[in-house]
Amino acid sequence: MNVYFAPLEGLTDAIYRRVHHATFGGVNKYFMPFISPSQSLSFTSRQQADISPRENAGVPAVPQVLAKNAAYFLDMVKLLRDAGYTEVNLNMGCPSGTVTAKGKGAGMLRDRDALQRFLDEVYARAALPVSLKTRAGYEDIREWPELLSIFSRYPVSEWILHPRTCREFYSGQPHRECYLQALQAAHFPVIYNGDLFTGAECRSFLSACPPAPGLMLGRGMATNPALAQALAGGEELTVESLRLFHDRLYREYLKNWPEHAVVGRMHGVMSYLVQALDCPAPARRALRKAVSVQEYTDAAARVFAESELLAEPRFTPPPERT
Ligand SMILES: Cc1cc2nc3c(=O)[nH]c(=O)nc-3n(C[C@H](O)[C@H](O)[C@H](O)COP(=O)(O)O)c2cc1C
Known part of the structure; x- marks a missing residue:
């Protein structure tokens, strides 16, 4: 059974994937957050930083492409092949309004004729x-049923299914x-991908679907980075x-990024990690207020020194808006 780390835009960049892979085991593939190709047949410098084989050395990373134009997609696949990758993932799941408004991501599921024309060309x-x-x-x-029948007709190398509709975003239960x-x-x-946040939830899911060849875990891994390993x-x-992972990540960002960007990113990282901890309110408050590198360093150290691990670390989705 394979376990994949889901792509999380704004979090699981090349540095994160490298540090995670060096600190924890159990992940068979790391899917990269999407890149969106344009007419120019090259990587942008931001894409280059995430995609370059040097940045991903030793990490089983799979690039993901978001495109509705088959020619752009196919050109990007060639670039990725030339960069040494052996598989490309096509994003037809992103529910963000800015993406679907352009007919990309989950927006591609809307017009099933156009979808089939796109897939015909891609798989040929x-x-x-x-x-x-x-x-x-x-x-x-x-x-x-119509989508299932369409996808089943193509030589898909692997299908990662998040069984919610685009409209459902992340609310309600996956189907x-x-x-x-x-x-x-x-x-x-x-x-399978969607709402598996603890080892117990993964095991219970697998016992209900014995032949499942794999799981992709996102927010649960961002909260408990040892989930796949366990x-x-x-x-x-x-x-x-948890602290070792945090400290390695922090050091790597400080080595590679400007300070203000590091603090912003680490707040994003910590918004997940802190959910694994029973953390006293004053330490949480100090973390929230940290702006400079020094403030962040002190506040993060305090969080780890004063917290205990929760009996069952778990990502908790924000309350649903009604
Ligand atoms: C902050 C964030 C960024 C995401 N970025 C991507 C992305 O770049 N590509 C993608 O296919 N899915 C993306 N997703 C969706 C996740 O890969 C995953 O499908 C989703 O979180 C559900 O899995 P989970 O319940 O295990 O978290 C993102 C989700 C979140 C919360």
Whole structure:
């Protein structure tokens, strides 16, 4: 059974993936946050920093591309092949309004004729195996049978399914029955993604779907970076391993990024990690207020010194707006 680290834009960049891989085991593939190709046949400098094989040395990283133009997608696949990658993931799952308004990400699920034309071209000409990351519908879950029948017809290398519609964003429960149907219908591996935040949740999911070839974990891994390792039978998370991961990450960002950018990024990292801890309110407050590198260094050290690990570290989704 494979465990993949989900792409989390703004968090799981090359530095994060490298430090995670050096600190914890259990992740078979790290999916990179999407890159969006344009007409110019080259990487932007930001894309270069994340994609370059040097930045990803030793890390099983899979690039992800967001595109609705098959020619741009295919050109990007060639660039990635030339950079040494052996697989490309196509993003058809991003529900963000700015992305779907352009007909990209989950927006591609809306017009099923255009979707098939795109997939026909991609699977006829792609220079590398192409895996998919999709949702189970755009507007309504009743679209699912048609989407399942479309995707099942292509030589998909692997299908990562987040079984919610685009409209559902991250609210409500994933439609797990869609995953079971995909497992039965598809002649390629289907990986489940969505709302598995603890080892117990992953195990209970797997016992309900015995033939599942793999799981992709996102926010649960960002909160408990030892989740995949523990699932593979390795050590559970400790305050020490959490701190080691944090401190290594912080050092790497300080070495590579301007200070103000480092503090901003580390607040993002900590917004997940702190959910694994029973952290006293004053230490949380000091962390929230930290602006400079010195303030952040002191506040993070205080969080780790004064906190205990929760019995079951778990990402908690923000309350749903009604
Ligand atoms: C902050 C954030 C950034 C994300 N960025 C991407 C992305 O670049 N590409 C992608 O396919 N999915 C992206 N996702 C979706 C995740 O990969 C994943 O599908 C989602 O978090 C559900 O999995 P989880 O419940 O295990 O977190 C993002 C999600 C979040 C919360």
